[in-house]
Amino acid sequence: MRQRDISNFELMILLALIRLGENAYGVPISLEIEKRTRRDVALGSVYAALERLEKKGLVVSSLGEATPERGGKAKRFFHLTGKGLRDVRETQRALEKLWKGLPELSGGKA
């Protein structure tokens, strides 16, 4: 089962990549996750997860331009592959099935 290989954080990154489209590099990806989840994200952990996703063939990366405000360092842009998109959809379907029929979660009780 492929979904098993995607962790919670990796799924968040894949969803952020879908939202960001062409402008997906470290800064907007981490800001997007921070905005949606309201928790701090370390850039180091974002890149570690992106490297794992790249090894699994779910994302590809390319180098962008270097700017003075980045200390002369180039951006690394990430894009979802077809396999990545399929895995996200399968994960979504699996999660929806798991949620279906569950009693409403409230007050710390299922």
Next chain:
Amino acid sequence: MSSVPSIARWLLEHFGSGPDNDAIMGDIAEQYAQGRSRIWYWQQVVTAIAISMIRECWNHKLLASQALVRGWLGLYLCSYLGRLFGNLASWSRWWRADWIRVPGYTLWWLLSLFLIGYLVARVNRSHRVPFVLLFTVSSCGVAWSWFAFALRYFMGPGSPRYYFFFILLNLSMPAAILAGGGLLRFKVAEKGQS
């Protein structure tokens, strides 16, 4: 735009590893320029260094283990040779004098640690940064734990000179290993860097 904390940037430039290190440096600098605090910058740098070291060592487990074994064998060998030399030299009244023996041992250990750092870095040149860092963390972790334990339970009132060199050795231990591994080289700043 305020300039980025230079020590933190230097640390990331020298101790960060992996193919994404430049991109991470750029991303952290970009967010800092947009108003993040210095504490945030430091947190990001420390996390990025730790994660990249663990990630690189995990991706190259065999080489990382080889580097660790080489480093610890080197430590054992230097400790053995140090004791042997100490015993051989004990006939000399000069060596029996604290003010020669204690700095002598300190110097011996610093040179040994430098050499061990060099040998660890030689395991794999392209991954020397995470391997030397891993060995530094492991050896300093053990040495400092022992140091704290010895201070608490064994060391009575002794010569202040002895304490001075003991503390000096423990504090300069990581610097000697990192310098031997070639991680403390200064690079010329690139144009356009803030």
